[in-house]
Amino acid sequence: MALTGLEIYKLLPQTNCKECSFPTCLAFAMKLAAKQAELKACPYVSEESKAKLEAASAPPIRLVEIAGDDGKLAVGNETVLFRHEKTFFHRPGLFLRVKDSLPAEEIKKQVAAADAFKADYVGIPLTLDGYAIEAASGDPAAFAGAVKAVRAASKKPLILLTSKPDVAKAWLEAASGTRPLLHAADASNWEAMAEVAKAAKVPLVARAETLDDLATLTQSLTKAGLEDLVLDPGVKGPKDSLEKLTTLRRLAIKKNFRPLGFPIITFPGAGGKADDVLLAAEHIAKYAGFIVLDTFDPASLYGLLVLRQNIYTDPQKPIQVQPGMYEINNPKDDSPVLVTTNFSITYFAIANEVEGSGWPAWLVVTDAEGMSVLTAWAAGKFDSERIAKAVKTVGVEGKVKHRKVIIPGHVAVLSGELEGDLPGWTIMVGPREAVDIGAFLKAMWVN
Amino acid sequence: MAVEIPKEKWSGTVREVTLGATREQGGTRTRTLTVGGETAMPHHAFEGSFPHPPALALEVRDRKPTDWSPLLLQAWGAAMDDPAAWAKAAEQAGAELIFLTLSATLADGKANTAANARAVVRKVLEATGLPLAVIGPGQAEIDNELIVAAAEEGKGERLLIGTCEDKNYRTIVAGALANDHVVQSKTPMDVNLSKQLVILIHDMGLPLERIIMDPTTGALGYGIEYGYSVMERLRLAALQGDSMTQQPLIVTPGEEGWKVKEAKVGEGVPAAWGDWNRRALNWEALTANALIYAGADIIVLRHPETLRRLRGVVDALMAA
Ligand code: B12
Ligand code: SF4
Numbered sequence: 001m002a003l004t005g006l007e008i009y010k011l012l013p014q015t016n017c018k019e020c021s022f023p024t025c026l027a028f029a030m031k032l033a034a035k036q037a038e039l040k041a042c043p044y045v046s047e048e049s050k051a052k053l054e055a056a057s058a059p060p061i062r063l064v065e066i067a068g069d070d071g072k073l074a075v076g077n078e079t080v081l082f083r084h085e086k087t088f089f090h091r092p093g094l095f096l097r098v099k100d101s102l103p104a105e106e107i108k109k110q111v112a113a114a115d116a117f118k119a120d121y122v123g124i125p126l127t128l129d130g131y132a133i134e135a136a137s138g139d140p141a142a143f144a145g146a147v148k149a150v151r152a153a154s155k156k157p158l159i160l161l162t163s164k165p166d167v168a169k170a171w172l173e174a175a176s177g178t179r180p181l182l183h184a185a186d187a188s189n190w191e192a193m194a195e196v197a198k199a200a201k202v203p204l205v206a207r208a209e210t211l212d213d214l215a216t217l218t219q220s221l222t223k224a225g226l227e228d229l230v231l232d233p234g235v236k237g238p239k240d241s242l243e244k245l246t247t248l249r250r251l252a253i254k255k256n257f258r259p260l261g262f263p264i265i266t267f268p269g270a271g272g273k274a275d276d277v278l279l280a281a282e283h284i285a286k287y288a289g290f291i292v293l294d295t296f297d298p299a300s301l302y303g304l305l306v307l308r309q310n311i312y313t314d315p316q317k318p319i320q321v322q323p324g325m326y327e328i329n330n331p332k333d334d335s336p337v338l339v340t341t342n343f344s345i346t347y348f349a350i351a352n353e354v355e356g357s358g359w360p361a362w363l364v365v366t367d368a369e370g371m372s373v374l375t376a377w378a379a380g381k382f383d384s385e386r387i388a389k390a391v392k393t394v395g396v397e398g399k400v401k402h403r404k405v406i407i408p409g410h411v412a413v414l415s416g417e418l419e420g421d422l423p424g425w426t427i428m429v430g431p432r433e434a435v436d437i438g439a440f441l442k443a444m445w446v447n
Numbered sequence: 448m449a450v451e452i453p454k455e456k457w458s459g460t461v462r463e464v465t466l467g468a469t470r471e472q473g474g475t476r477t478r479t480l481t482v483g484g485e486t487a488m489p490h491h492a493f494e495g496s497f498p499h500p501p502a503l504a505l506e507v508r509d510r511k512p513t514d515w516s517p518l519l520l521q522a523w524g525a526a527m528d529d530p531a532a533w534a535k536a537a538e539q540a541g542a543e544l545i546f547l548t549l550s551a552t553l554a555d556g557k558a559n560t561a562a563n564a565r566a567v568v569r570k571v572l573e574a575t576g577l578p579l580a581v582i583g584p585g586q587a588e589i590d591n592e593l594i595v596a597a598a599e600e601g602k603g604e605r606l607l608i609g610t611c612e613d614k615n616y617r618t619i620v621a622g623a624l625a626n627d628h629v630v631q632s633k634t635p636m637d638v639n640l641s642k643q644l645v646i647l648i649h650d651m652g653l654p655l656e657r658i659i660m661d662p663t664t665g666a667l668g669y670g671i672e673y674g675y676s677v678m679e680r681l682r683l684a685a686l687q688g689d690s691m692t693q694q695p696l697i698v699t700p701g702e703e704g705w706k707v708k709e710a711k712v713g714e715g716v717p718a719a720w721g722d723w724n725r726r727a728l729n730w731e732a733l734t735a736n737a738l739i740y741a742g743a744d745i746i747v748l749r750h751p752e753t754l755r756r757l758r759g760v761v762d763a764l765m766a767a
Contacts, residue, residue: 082683084676119719121668216448238763242740243493250453259448274763275756277729278736285675285740298721303667303709303729307737310672345669349708356715372670378635435708 003056005033011049012042019043060252061261063090064203064228064289066130067179070155073129075289076263081249087314092284093129094304095159095292097269100146101137107146111153114296119305122319122344126305132159132183132292135167143167147174159183159265159292165192172200181205181290183265184232190217194224203228205265211247215259222259229262230290237274238282241266245287263289270294277304284308318370319344325394326351331360333401336445338430338437339387340408341368341376349434350408357438359445362399366390373408384414388421406430454494457686461485461744462693463499464659466544466607466629467578473603473627477576480543482659482744483695488682489742490764500765501739503754504544504580504747505537506701509567510554515749516711518727522750530567531574538575540751541758544607545577549593551584559589561596568600580607580747582631587615598622607631607659607697613644620651631697633661636670636677638684642691649691659745660694666703667734674698678741698738701749704731732756739764 009029020041022028031037032053039045039053063077075090096114098107111131119126131150135143143162150158151174158180160171168182182200184207185193197204206221206229208214218229231248235241245264251257266288268279276293277300283291284307293301313319323342328351340350342365354361366386368376376382391397391405403425407414409432418427431440463483468474482502487495511520511527520527526536534545547567553559568581581597583590594608595618602625609631611619616632623630632648634640641660648658662681664674684692704710710730713723720726731753735746739760748754 082676082679083672084680117719119717211450211452212448215450219448238760239490239492239766242490242764246491247452247493251450255451255453257450260450275759278732278756278760281733281736282740285737297725298719299723299725300721300729302720302726303733306668307671307733310668311675311737313672315672315676375635435712 003033003053005030008032008053011045011052013044013046015044017044059261060256061249061263062228064181064230064263065179066093066157066159066181066203068130068155068157069151069178071130071157073157078249078287079253081246081253083311084315087316088312090289091308091312092288093157093290094280094301094308095130095132095290096128096296097132097134097161097267097292097294098146098150099134099136100139100142102146104145104149107149108153110296111150115154115156117296117298117301119298119302121306121309122348123321124309126302126309128156128296128301130154130156130158132161133171135160135162135164135171140167140170144170144174147171151175151178157181159290163189163193165189165196168193168196169200172196172202176200179203181230181265183207183230185217185221187213187217190220191224194221194226198225203230205230205232206262207232207234209234211244211251211260215257218259218262231260231262231264232266233264235266236271238279241279241282242286245283249287265290265292267292267294280304281307285311320370321347321365323365323367323390325396325399326363326365328354328363329358329360331362331399333399335360335362335400336406336441337362337364337391337396337400337404338406339364339366339390341366341371341373341382343368343370343372343376346372350437353434353437357441359438359441361441362396364390364394364396364405373410377411377414382411384417384421387414387418391422391425404428408432455487455491457486457495457688459486459686459688459690459693461682461685461695462655464629464656464695466580466605468603468605468627472605474605475572475576476578476604478578479605480578485742486686488679488686489740492764497765499744500761501743502543502745503541503757503761504546504745505540505542505751505754506546506548506699506747506749507533507537507571509547509549509559509563512550516705516727517713518710518724519705519749522752529570531570534571534575534577537751538577541754542577544580544745545571545575546580546582546747547571548582549584549597551586551589559584559593561592564593564597565600568597572601572604578607579604580609580631582607582609585610585612587612591615591618594619595622598626598628601628602626605629609633609661611644611648613640613647616644616648617651620648620653623657624651624653629657629659631661632658632694633663636663636665636673638677638680638692641677641681642684642689645691645694655690655694658694659697660692661697661699664698664700664703664734664738666700666707667730667737668709669703669707671703671734671737675737675741678738678743682742695744696742697745697747698735698743699747700735700738701731701747701753704734705749728752728756736760
C-alpha cells in the first residue's frame with residue numbers, strides 16, 4: 001500500500017538541504033507520495049529507509065513474466081477489485097493442458113492445431129497463450145520428449161506441471177532458452193522445488209488448499225530466495241473460487257499482505273463436476289492470472305477470449321478506430337458509400353460484413369467519440385450535422401460519380417434533416433443490422 | 448501462518464420483491480418467486496446472506512418470432528406456435544418465471560392489439576402456475592396500449608410488467624398500481640438514470656417492494672462490459688445504503704446474446720469461431736454467467752440448454 005507524504009517524510013534525512021531541488025524534505029516527500037518525483041533525487045536517504053520505501057512502493061500483486069521461444073506473458077500488478085475503479089491491466093493467460101502420456105507425434109498434432117487458432121475481434125488477434133505440459137506418464141524419457149514435441153509445434157510460453165523435483169529439472173533442461181512457469185511446490189517438496197526453480201531462474205507456483213498454508217509456503221519460498229511466485233489455492237467450483245480468489249485479491253490490494261501478493265493460477269476443468277467453460281469465465285472476471293483449460297474447442301475458446309477482452313478494456317475510453325474514409329474490396333466510382341461511427345465494435349461489425357459480402361464500398365467513419373450508432377445518436381454525437389461534415393471532408397465526393405449515401409437503419413429518423421445538410425445527395429436508409437447489408441445492397445444498389 | 452481474512456461489512460440490503468400471487472393472495476399462481484435480500488456483493492456468501500438464488504426465466508413470445516436464430520426454433524419446435532404450449536415447455540425446462548414478450552405486430556403485419564394481449568396473457572396464465580412477466584415491444588405507444596390491457600387481464604396475479612422507461616413509465620406504473628403488479632424499471636446502462644427512474648416511479652405511489660431495475664445489458668463482445676460495471680456499481684451503492692439503488696436487478700442476456708452474429712449465423716463466418724451450435728449456446732451462457740457475478744437477480748434466457756447450464760452454476764453458488 002502506498003505510503004502517505006508524512007510517512008515518507010519520517011524516512012527522509014529531514015535536513016532540508018534542497019539538493020533534491022525541493023525546498024524541504026517534506027515538500028519532496030509530498031511529491032514522492034504523489035509519484036511526481038523519484039527517490040534517487042535525494043542522495044542522502046539511508047539504505048534502511050530506501051529498502052522500506054521500495055518495499056512500500058512495490059506493486060501489491062507482483063508482476064510475473066514467463067516467456068516461450070517467441071512471445072511473453074506478464075500477469076499480476078493489478079490495483080483494483082472492480083474494473084470501474086480504474087481498469088484491469090494484465091489479461092490472464094489461457095493455457096491448454098497437454099499430457100506427456102501421449103505419443104510425441106500426437107502431442108505435436110494437438111498442439112499444432114491449437115496453435116493455429118487465431119480469431120479476430122475488433123481488429124485484435126485472439127490466440128491461446130501457451131501450453132501446460134503435465135507429467136502424467138511417470139516415465140522420465142517421456143517428460144523431456146513431451147517438452148520437445150510441444151516446442152516443435154509452438155513457440156508460446158509453457159507451464160510445466162509436476163511435483164517431482166527431478167522431473168522438473170529434466171524438463172527445465174528440455175525447455176532451456178525459455179522461461180516457463182513451474183507448477184508446483186507444496187508443503188512436502190518445496191525445498192527441492194525451490195532449488196530447481198532458483199537454479200533455472202523460473203517462476204514457481206506455490207500450492208496449498210488453505211490460505212494459511214499458502215502464506216506459510218510462500219514465506220518459506222521467499223526466504224529461500226525466490227521472488228517470482230504464483231499461487232494455486234486449489235479451487236474447486238464456482239463458490240470456492242469466488243471466495244478464495246476474492247479474498248486473495250483483497251488481501252493484496254486492501255491489506256498489502258505480501259505473502260499472498262502474487263498472481264493466481266486456476267484449473268477450471270480439474271474438479272470434473274463444474275461446467276469448465278463457465279468456471280473459466282468466472283476466473284477471467286474474478287481474478288485469475290493463468291487459466292489452464294483441459295480441452296481445445298474453438299467454440300468456447302473464442303467466447304472466453306472475447307470475454308477476457310471485454311473485462312480488461314479500459315472503462316474510461318471506448319475502443320475506437322480513426323475517423324476517416326475506409327476502402328473495402330477496392331471500391332470504384334460507382335461503389336456504394338456507407339456511413340457509420342468510430343466505435344471499434346460498430347466499425348468492425350459493418351466493415352467485416354461488407355467485406356464478407358464481396359461488395360466494394362466506401363465506408364465513411366464519423367468521429368462519434370467512440371460510441372455505437374444508437375448511443376452516439378442518443379448522445380448527440382452522430383447527428384445530421386456530423387454526418388454531413390464527415391461526408392464533405394473525407395474526400396469521398398471526389399471518389400464517386402454518384403451522390404448516394406447509405407445510413408444505418410437505426411438512425412432512419414436522420415434522413416430528412418440529412419437531405420438538407422447534404423444538398424444534392426440522396427439519403428438511403430440501410431438495414432438495422434450489419435448482417436443484412438449484403439442482401440440490402442443486392443436489392444437496392446442500382447447504378 | 449494464520450491469515451486474517453478481510454471481510455466487508457455493509458449497511459445496506461437489497462430489497463426483496465415477490466412476483467406472482469397464489470389463490471390465498473388473490474391470484475391463481477401455484478408458486479411465487481421472491482428475489483433480492485442480499486447483504487453482500489454478488490455471491491460473497493462468506494460475508495453476507497443470500498436468502499434467494501438468482502432466478503432463471505425463459506422468454507416466451509405471443510407469436511412465433513420471425514427473427515430468432517434457427518437454433519432456437521429447433522430447440523422449441525412446435526411449442527413456439529402457441530404461447531400456452533411454449534410457456535408449458537419453458538416450465539418443464541426449469542424456468543422459475545415466464546417472461547412473455549408481446550410483439551409490435553400481429554402475424555398478418557397489422558399492429559398488435561389490446562384484445563390480443565389480453566387473450567395471450569389469459570392463455571399463458573392458464574397454461575402454467577409460474578409467476579409471469581408481461582413485457583411490451585419497447586415502443587412507448589404500443590407498450591402503453593398492450594400493457595395496460597395485460598395488466599387488467601392479470602389483475603391480482605402480481606405480474607412483472609414493462610417496459611417501464613423514462614418516456615412512458617407513467618401509464619405502466621398506473622397499470623401496476625390499479626392491478627397490484629410489479630414494474631420493470633428500465634434505463635440505458637447508467638447508475639444515475641437507474642436511480643432516477645426508481646425515484647420517479649416511487650413518487651407515483653408504487654411501493655419500492657414492487658420495482659425491479661433493468662439496467663440494460665449488452666451481449667458478450669457487444670458492450671457487456673458496460674452493463675457489467677454498471678451492475679457492480681449499482682450493487683455497491685445499494686450495499687452502502689443508497690436506498691433508491693436497492694432494487695433487485697433483472698437482465699436479458701438471452702435477447703442480447705442471440706441477437707449477435709456469433710449466435711445467429713452458422714455460415715460464412717470465420718472457422719476460428721468453431722461449431723455454430725456450441726458457440727451460440729456459449730454466447731448466451733457466457734453473457735448470462737458474467738452477469739450473475741455482477742449481481743443479476745433475474746436472468747432472462749432463451750435456450751433451455753443455457754438454463755440447464757446456469758442452473759448448475761447457481762446451485763453451486765448457493766450450496767451450503
Ligand atoms: C453499450 C451501450 C452504451 C455504452 C456506450 C458504448 C459505446 N462505446 O458506444 C454506454 C454505457 C456508455 C452508453 C451510454 C448511453 N446510452 Co447506450 N447503449 C449501449 C447498448 C447496450 C449497446 C450499444 C452497442 O454497443 N451496440 C453494438 C453496436 C455494434 O451496435 P451499432 O453501433 O448500432 O451497430 C450495429 C448496427 O447499427 C449496424 N450498423 C452500424 N453501422 C452501420 C452502417 C450502415 C450503413 C448500416 C446499414 C448498418 C450499420 O451494424 C451493427 C451491428 O449490427 C445499447 C442497447 C442495446 N442493447 O443495443 C444502449 C443504447 C444504444 N443506449 C442508449 C442511450 C439512451 C444511452 C445514453 C444517452 C444514456 C444516458 N442518458 O446516459 C448514454 C449516451 C452516452 C453519453 N451520453 O455519453 C439507448 C438509445 C435509445 C435510442 N433509441 O435513442 C440504447 C438503445 C438503450 C435503450 N434501449 O434505451 N450506452
Ligand atoms: S535532498 Fe534529501 S535531505 Fe536534502 S532536502 Fe531533499 S529530501 Fe531532504
